[in-house]
Amino acid sequence: MANEAGALCISSTNLAEFIGVNSCQIRKDFSYFGYLGIRGSGYNIEKLIKKIKSILKITVVQKAALVGVGNLGSAILSFPGFAVYGFNIAAAFDVSPQKIGKKINNVKIENISKLWILKRKKVNLAILAVPSEAAQSTTEKLVKAGVKGILNFSSCYLSVPKKVKVITTDIAMELARLPYYIPAG
Amino acid sequence: MANEAGALCISSTNLAEFIGVNSCQIRKDFSYFGYLGIRGSGYNIEKLIKKIKSILKITVVQKAALVGVGNLGSAILSFPGFAVYGFNIAAAFDVSPQKIGKKINNVKIENISKLWILKRKKVNLAILAVPSEAAQSTTEKLVKAGVKGILNFSSCYLSVPKKVKVITTDIAMELARLPYYIPAG
DNA sequence: CTCTGTGAAACCTTTCACAGCG
DNA sequence: CGCTGTGAAAGGTTTCACAGAG
Structure with missing residues (x-):
């Protein structure tokens, strides 16, 4: 399930379309962060945001x-x-x-x-x-x-x-x- | 001759140092624009600016x-x-x-x-x-x-x-x- | 059947190293 | 001798294509 407000997950295809890139780009990039997707459903949005924030070191104010x-x-x-x-x-x-x-x-x-x-x-x-x-x-x-x-x-x-x-x-x-x-x- | 105010030419090494990149980067990139450097002295600054402006299409207001x-x-x-x-x-x-x-x-x-x-x-x-x-x-x-x-x-x-x-x-x-x-x- | 994760291939960029012009 | 322009090598990124998990 990967769509508008309320969705828990987003697929690489959906996310790619949304930001205007290719879907394997998304999968390859995220794979460097470790296993964060769920096969068959996509990436948990909340988990993804947390992961990106922690990489960028913006978890704390x-x-x-x-x-x-x-x-x-x-x-x-x-x-x-x-x-x-x-x-x-x-x-x-x-x-x-x-x-x-x-x-x-x-x-x-x-x-x-x-x-x-x-x-x-x-x-x-x-x-x-x-x-x-x-x-x-x-x-x-x-x-x-x-x-x-x-x-x-x-x-x-x-x-x-x-x-x-x-x-x-x-x-x-x-x-x-x-x-x-x-x-x- | 490639230095401060008044200079007519700048070498790839000088320019590279100034903007923090490698000198062959500069030479390779400029070479795609055609022959615009002078062996032994560098690139004519005025000519360079004109060339870049014409590529970016910002020659006219x-x-x-x-x-x-x-x-x-x-x-x-x-x-x-x-x-x-x-x-x-x-x-x-x-x-x-x-x-x-x-x-x-x-x-x-x-x-x-x-x-x-x-x-x-x-x-x-x-x-x-x-x-x-x-x-x-x-x-x-x-x-x-x-x-x-x-x-x-x-x-x-x-x-x-x-x-x-x-x-x-x-x-x-x-x-x-x-x-x-x-x-x- | 959907969608991830990933080797392999294709493609692109950067750096090296040097021939040759001024 | 200084510096450009450029093939060739190295390094990096993107896309393909598909095995396999859920």
Whole structure:
């Protein structure tokens, strides 16, 4: 049984169709996680979610800091989607005196010079939404504050020690990928 | 000669180091574009940029529409980064009467029921920043309005005709990828 | 009979290593 | 001598096809 709300299981064929890939892709990938399907019925959805969350290490609530409360940063602070994956924006920082002290979505904006408190607060993850010019220097402060993972929204390459992981997502570049697929006319 | 500001050429080794990949990767990839390097000196930077822009079809200014002027949508409207790739946000749409008629960054927010004007305005690209519940139905309206490419910020899969290209970028999912790389402790 | 899990085959990407141009 | 461009080798991923569990 593999269908809409209330279903306990989903087959590789159904799941593949749903996300637009081939069904053996799903089976091969899941097989690397061990035996988690039931022959004849498919994959138990709850078990699958638990397994994926445990692989991604998002079983417990993860604290993240936001650095740079401009337009994008404010949008991120108000973004409801993080809760789905169990994220909690535990702190926000900016340089602008007009912003420091204000609260957005119940998170108080701190002076960026106080980044070191992340170490004490045991915040491992940071979302970097500062202008490109400030990206590398802010990254270095984050690394000093003990941050181990950075989600970088600036369009530049960040140089970090090997133990720190950076994921860059450049909105303008994503948009720039679209015209390639569109026939002229 | 391949170095800082003012340089005309960059070698595969330099470029590779700069973006964190292997140099033969660069040479092999560029070789598919034809002969564009100069043995002994490297790749002419200006020529390289032109070539990449022509492949991506971003040599002329591309018009894009924004749909959904919430927190994220407003941030996108004020985002200066699109100009780098020659994008122009030519129109913005929302459902909320409080927002319709207002201007952000010199773009007037229109009623979403007027999406059809995109056809007349020859806008091929749309940035979708509406709540997940509205994503599929808004997509269908965009397709009817002749949009050929959609940059989707909602976390859901969009079903579209084959001739339409969707690129999804889920901010929360990007953040969810980070903990995997971080050793427990 | 349905659907998983998996070897084997096909396909694709990355790296090596070097001939040869500027 | 420096650096590109490229065959060949290595490495990785996707698809096929089917045995066998439920």
